[in-house]
Amino acid sequence: MKTISRKEEIIATATRLFYEKGYTAVSMRDIATAMDIKAASLYNHIKSKQEILSEIILKVAKEFTDGMVSVVTENTSAIKKVEKVIELHIDITVNHSEALAALNNDWMHLEEEDLEAFVKMREDYEENFRIIIKQGMDAGEIKSYHPEVILFSILSTLRTLYLWYQKRGKVDVNILKKDMVSVLIKGIV
Amino acid sequence: MKTISRKEEIIATATRLFYEKGYTAVSMRDIATAMDIKAASLYNHIKSKQEILSEIILKVAKEFTDGMVSVVTENTSAIKKVEKVIELHIDITVNHSEALAALNNDWMHLEEEDLEAFVKMREDYEENFRIIIKQGMDAGEIKSYHPEVILFSILSTLRTLYLWYQKRGKVDVNILKKDMVSVLIKGIV
DNA sequence: AATTCTAACTAACAAGCGTTAGTTTTGTTA
DNA sequence: TAACAAAACTAACGCTTGTTAGTTAGAATT
Numbered sequence: 001m002k003t004i005s006r007k008e009e010i011i012a013t014a015t016r017l018f019y020e021k022g023y024t025a026v027s028m029r030d031i032a033t034a035m036d037i038k039a040a041s042l043y044n045h046i047k048s049k050q051e052i053l054s055e056i057i058l059k060v061a062k063e064f065t066d067g068m069v070s071v072v073t074e075n076t077s078a079i080k081k082v083e084k085v086i087e088l089h090i091d092i093t094v095n096h097s098e099a100l101a102a103l104n105n106d107w108m109h110l111e112e113e114d115l116e117a118f119v120k121m122r123e124d125y126e127e128n129f130r131i132i133i134k135q136g137m138d139a140g141e142i143k144s145y146h147p148e149v150i151l152f153s154i155l156s157t158l159r160t161l162y163l164w165y166q167k168r169g170k171v172d173v174n175i176l177k178k179d180m181v182s183v184l185i186k187g188i189v
Numbered sequence: 190m191k192t193i194s195r196k197e198e199i200i201a202t203a204t205r206l207f208y209e210k211g212y213t214a215v216s217m218r219d220i221a222t223a224m225d226i227k228a229a230s231l232y233n234h235i236k237s238k239q240e241i242l243s244e245i246i247l248k249v250a251k252e253f254t255d256g257m258v259s260v261v262t263e264n265t266s267a268i269k270k271v272e273k274v275i276e277l278h279i280d281i282t283v284n285h286s287e288a289l290a291a292l293n294n295d296w297m298h299l300e301e302e303d304l305e306a307f308v309k310m311r312e313d314y315e316e317n318f319r320i321i322i323k324q325g326m327d328a329g330e331i332k333s334y335h336p337e338v339i340l341f342s343i344l345s346t347l348r349t350l351y352l353w354y355q356k357r358g359k360v361d362v363n364i365l366k367k368d369m370v371s372v373l374i375k376g377i378v
Numbered sequence: 379a380a381t382t383c384t385a386a387c388t389a390a391c392a393a394g395c396g397t398t399a400g401t402t403t404t405g406t407t408a
Numbered sequence: 409t410a411a412c413a414a415a416a417c418t419a420a421c422g423c424t425t426g427t428t429a430g431t432t433a434g435a436a437t438t
Contacts, residue, residue, distance in 0.1 A: 006415075021297065024213040028396060040397080041416050049396065105294050108210065146360070149368045152353050153346045160345040164337070171335070179338045187376025195385075217426060229427080230386050238426065380438080387432070395424065402417065408410085 007045040009035065014052045019098040023053055023106035054114040057107055060099045061121050063092055072128045078136025082154070083181050085129065089158035090177050093165055100162035129155065154184050196234040198224065203241045208287035212242055212295035243303040246296055249288045250310050252281055261317045267325030271343070272370050274318065278347035279366050282354055289351035318344065343373050 004012075013034050017026045028049055032039040046052055067088040071081050093100060107118050133150055136142030142150070157180075165176075193201075202223050206215045217238055221228040235241055256277040260270050282289060296307050322339055325331030331339070346369075354365075
């Protein structure tokens with residue numbers, strides 16, 4: 001039986017508060033108050049505020065990295081790979097929507113090795129996506145626009161999905177995947 | 190001859206720092222140091238830190254609102270209007286890329302009337318975009334996916350354009366407009 | 379030459395920050 | 409019931425925060 005530890009409760013609470021106000025605007029006292037304890041008590045379970053941020057961000061970042069690696073090494077068409085990447089983002093968004101706020105907006109407040117690790121993961125991720133798009137252009141599956149425009153059009157939409165997935169009535173995941181794939185790949189006309 | 194006032198210099202400096210680290214992570218002493226003066230001297234020119242944030246955000250928000258109103262009242266096809274909206278975003282991004290960081294990430298730190306005004310402008314903007322898309326669906330110009338998926342796919346890309354316009358070698362604005370319109374409207378296949 | 383304006387300065391404030399040390403309460407196991 | 413571990417507590421630390429008050433130096437205007 002997997003019970004959730006006190007540390008995980010702290011991280012969950014912090015994730016929600018960071019989502020609402022951002023890392024620097026949330027104090028340790030804010031997190032403690034939300035849990036009905038005193039700030040000092042948090043330190044029985046975590047090492048520092050920085051550790052909370054790094055656990056939130058790096059855990060999700062690893063999911064992206066692992067997912068992307070498994071997609072990029074598949075032996076399928078580029079378009080199929082793009083579809084898989086879209087589905088990967090939707091799955092992670094559905095499961096960790098609040099953590100994505102910290103990942104998108106507060107990664108620059110990571111320190112030293114954590115910051116370096118994150119930046120590297122992000123660059124590798126983008127590079128893998130770029131490779132997929134170029135593969136698709138070489139194969140004639142994808143139109144030859146400026147690859148960066150395609151890359152960031154799709155990636156921007158996927159990265160900010162967390163902002164409206166929550167409030168728009170949590171539409172069914174499979175319908176969402178189908179529509180997103182259509183809109184992002186086939187356009188709207 | 191239009192010289193820039195000391196107040197405008199403060200806002201320009203703050204805009205750059207907010208872009209790099211976010212509103213709450215930048216102190217008045219940070220802003221002052223970047224201008225080679227003391228923090229207290231800033232208050233000869235501005236009322237509060239909050240005033241700086243609100244000037245940065247609301248000025249750009251008004252540009253979006255005005256631009257959208259002028260597009261939505263045009264007597265053209267829905268697709269043409271979507272094109273105009275894309276071009277509007279690109280123009281504003283090119284001219285105010287750093288201010289868009291505050292608008293996107295720090296609007297929740299606005300207070301009272303400023304916060305209310307911003308939220309209202311943002312909702313109205315989205316609603317106008319929604320109307321354009323529905324008009325396009327009714328006229329058979331735009332495919333009948335879930336309108337929200339189309340709305341936020343396009344809007345997400347446009348809203349985060351500021352993040353990569355800067356580092357990707359400032360590609361020519363007209364080429365950027367042409368490619369973005371193609372990718373966002375006609376898709377990538 | 380006297381006045382006003384602009385824009386900087388020093389010094390300080392009350393409040394909040396992340397964090398540590400040491401102690402007490404609570405619940406479980408021997 | 410005694411011992412132990414988990415998790416809370418109080419109190420305080422040094423530092424940073426946004427901001428105010430009062431003053432001064434130099435430039436522009438009268």
